[in-house]
Amino acid sequence: MLAGHAAIRDDEIDARPAADDGRRTAQLEHRAGQAATAHRQHRARRRRGARPTARIGPPGCWIAAHAPIRGFPHNRDASQAARSGITRVDGGARSPVPGRQTPTSCCPIAVEERLVSGCYSLNTGACRGRSMNIEDFVKLRPYAYHTTAADNLALIRHARAIESTRRLFERSGQGSAATLRERRKGPLVLVVDGQPLRIRDQQPLHAGNIAFEPGWDMPRFVAHLNGFAFFWPGDQRGPIGYGSNHFDRYADAGESLIVLRVATRALFARNRERAIRFSNCNSGSPRMSNGKPRRRGDSTFSVADAFSGTPGQVKEIVIEDIALLPPEVEFAAALEGPWQLL
Known part of the structure; x- marks a missing residue:
């Protein structure tokens, strides 16, 4: 089920049209760069015991910037999402990488659930478009x-x-x-x-x-x-x-x-x-x-x-x-x- 940041109920679907692909790609690259910077800052803060998250994107959307991306080694950062062509894809549209699709997230960057873990819609409290991590649940x-x-x-x-x-x-x-x-x-x-x-x-x-x-x-x-x-x-x-x-x-x-x-x-x-x-x-x-x-x-x-x-x-x-x-x-x-x- 897809959801965005608009004030919708938890049983509704965000049917807003997709934005221009080029603009989404540029937005992804910009935000992925922010995530990478926040990741480096987090690593320094973590050594001092500081909070391990950074605020990126629209209000109400928190991204754990230090979290790994599926398919990437744990020591790589979120900027690789942009270099790999991972974008927000509304309605199942194709991403810039031929034959590759990614789910829509409530965040502007639709990457693996661990990257957007802790991301909530202000209205529903849910980050749709990602799966639940069983280990986190246990x-x-x-x-x-x-x-x-x-x-x-x-x-x-x-x-x-x-x-x-x-x-x-x-x-x-x-x-x-x-x-x-x-x-x-x-x-x-x-x-x-x-x-x-x-x-x-x-x-x-x-x-x-x-x-x-x-x-x-x-x-x-x-x-x-x-x-x-x-x-x-x-x-x-x-x-x-x-x-x-x-x-x-x-x-x-x-x-x-x-x-x-x-x-x-x-x-x-x-x-x-x-x-x-x-x-x-x-x-x-x-x-x-x-x-x-x-x-x-x-x-x-x-x-x-x-x-x-x-x-x-x-x-x-x-x-x-x-x-x-x-x-x-x-x-x-x-x-x-x-x-x-x-």
Whole structure:
């Protein structure tokens, strides 16, 4: 998805026409030169413990001038972007180098994500046109959390996995294709391998708060959600606010809960063969934004290479069908612990 510096919503696309190629190339060369100068200044400041970023380009756009460019050795600077013909390319237009294309960034210089890491649109807080660095995400969110009913602990312990609702319906023999497309107004109880299992309601999923993407509607989106195992990103202190609010909602209603906590790196390693995706929203609880519904559909979940936000903008981690749990997963009856191995 492309985005510029204009005040647009996070679900809009900047459709402004591309500028003249020659002018863009000259602009790139000028700004890449600035980046190179800032890089040399940064290296000197870093030895003195100064801040490692330089402000380049339009207001609201910060570029980590010392960061490497994809394909270049780490000791080279941003001026090589200009010498290599990397330019901003709007709408997939060709760059000066035959056969080469680069994604559009919210910055005037569309280079690899590490160069524009930390670049935000003033309105959306996102730098679109770049992929998310998984290593940065793991460092920021070293733990992932999953909240479920206490009754489900025995089955999770036996399976060593968090299974999607679709998979649990199939294993119980109690569901159908129609059931998986119906929004749950309350919790359901299934029996899987002789164990009772509580399936969470979907009360916060209000159609009036959703602007469905073309080809999507509520039944399709409900079925889509039912195909994933969900985790809240977090750190040692607990999940992000969405996760703690989710826990509080059911705890305040008197439900007995457990929380699973797993190291993010270990979770990803255990599920390296599976589709791991990220969302920048609470997918099952859409809220109106400035009086307008929120977008839901194909773009709700993205793999890291397609996720256009920053690690801090990830609100959910989802794994398709089943999330296998590593040996070191822990559980507790409260977000603050105490924790014990599963």
